[in-house]
Amino acid sequence: MVRVLTLVDAFRLGGAETLIAQLGRVAGTAGFEMDVLSLLPPSDEHSKLEPLLRESGLTPRYLGIRRTLDPRAPRLLAAAIKESGADVVHAHLEMAMTLAVPAAKLAGRKALCTFHHVHRPLPGRAAWREKLAVEVASRSYRTIFVSEASRASFAEKYRKSGRIPKNWVVVHNGVDLAHFSPGPSLMPPEFGLTGRPVVTVLAAHRDFKGITHAVRAWPLVRAARPDARLLLVGAGNETENLGRQVTEAGLQDDVVFAGARSDVAAILRASDVVLLPSTYGENLPTVLIEAAGCARPVVASRIGGIPDIVEDGVTGLLTPPGDADAIADALISLLDDPSRRAAMGVTARSHVEQHFDAVNWARQLRGLYEEAAAGRPVGTAA
Known part of the structure; x- marks a missing residue:
């Protein structure tokens, strides 16, 4: 069974982060093992997702890196990847993917990166951080976009030819429909x-x-x-x-x-x-x-x-x-x-x-994880 280290900037209660908790609930059913790691250290703001992660059977861990350009970051993250026993690394959000790709290479592993938003004009340093993340993520095994609208918006902005790179793929997110299900409930x-x-x-x-x-x-x-x-x-x-x-x-x-x-x-x-x-x-x-x-x-x-x-x-x-x-x-x-x-x-x-069922989503990701772990060239059938 393939083992995946899922990497995020922090365990905030944002949309992308909460998806990771949902993925944890169905990973076993979909056929892979999953660990989670935050780059940023724990804090009131950066640890709010912990209860949901633990409820999903995941154990939150923290690397303690505070900025993307920390010169220690790739080496520390590479060591954490090796220690986890992961076959592949899956990074979500800009800081995580910017560091995951070089660190995974140092660790002898493949990385996958997911963008969770549609490109929009950004000011100053935010624009620089996104551009850096796109260029680094595009060197990963797969760059995943969760909708065609997202992939098209990034291609329009960052690929002058308008051509979509072969490793840019669309995989719709899903949610755990056993957890998010109809039924009676009272407001707190x-x-x-x-x-x-x-x-x-x-x-x-x-x-x-x-x-x-x-x-x-x-x-x-x-x-x-x-x-x-x-x-x-x-x-x-x-x-x-x-x-x-x-x-x-x-x-x-x-x-x-x-x-x-x-x-x-x-x-x-x-x-x-x-x-x-x-x-x-x-x-x-x-x-x-x-x-x-x-x-x-x-x-x-x-x-x-x-x-x-x-x-x-x-x-x-x-x-x-x-x-x-x-x-x-x-x-x-x-x-x-x-x-x-x-x-x-x-x-x-x-x-x-x-x-948008989470089990189907997780099975699609498992297929990509298995391809990456096997070192299969992008675009090659199993």
């Missing part, structure tokens, strides 16, 4: 939402997630459904700005800030609608697959790979990015129609069972 009592219709935004508080547009839409929702509440699950550098926006709009009684949570499946099951109002940069948002797994209808922006998950009018409703009026209209229409919400939820569950 500390939220004070018992008996109320709830619209949940589960996302990092970053500008591109568009949460400000959810808050802008809420006075219109409140006018139609004064009993409904907006639940914001997550944290980030926009939390303070969102809190100020809520206060200035007089929505303190309507919007609940829940912070980062590990009981995501229970919260999704207890939600009436799941909202993702992103404005750019979305690829294949895990939360939308998780919501569908829990048979919840969604309202989301028509950008990136989101239409691969949400069929407009069938499993949810798609709106133009940044359009608060359209968001409000979509939410009101679903909150006012419980039977439509239920029908969308059932169809959404069926859709993700066919296309």
Whole structure:
């Protein structure tokens, strides 16, 4: 059985990181063994994923590297790769993949790298870090993109010819549908939402997630459904700005800030609608697959790979990015129609069972891991 060391920048509660916990739940079923390693040292912010990892049967380990250009990093990581007994290394996120490829070579192993986002214009050092990650990752055994929209956006930006390199492949993420499943659930009592219709935004508080547009839409929702509440699950550098926006709009009684949570499946099951109002940069948002797994209808922006998950009018409703009026209209229409919400939820569950099941995803990855461990040239059939 092939053994894989999965490497990330940190054990944050982000979309890419939580996917690793889900992969851990199904790795054995899919036929490979998995270890997890964080480059950054433990901290309150960088260890929030630990409970989910342990729940998945994984033991979190930390390398203690704080920056990409630490001259000790490749040597320390190569030693950790050898110590783990891994046959291959799978890196997620920019810092991890930038270090994984040279370290894996030092350790005599093959590396694979996964990009979880669609390219978008970046300023200054962020642009430099992405460019470096792309060039290094392209020298790995396989560079994985989780949607065709993502692969095409990176090819357009970083390959002048527009030609996609042979080792750039698309593998859709999946989620553990045994964990994210339909069923009764109650909102945590500390939220004070018992008996109320709830619209949940589960996302990092970053500008591109568009949460400000959810808050802008809420006075219109409140006018139609004064009993409904907006639940914001997550944290980030926009939390303070969102809190100020809520206060200035007089929505303190309507919007609940829940912070980062590990009981995501229970919260999704207890939600009436799941909202993702992103404005750019979305690829294949895990939360939308998780919501569908829990048979919840969604309202989301028509950008990136989101239409691969949400069929407009069938499993949810798609709106133009940044359009608060359209968001409000979509939410009101679903909150006012419980039977439509239920029908969308059932169809959404069926859709993700066919296309985004974690076991199928893991089996596709296992095939790539086995090819890499065997040293098979890219493009060669088994």
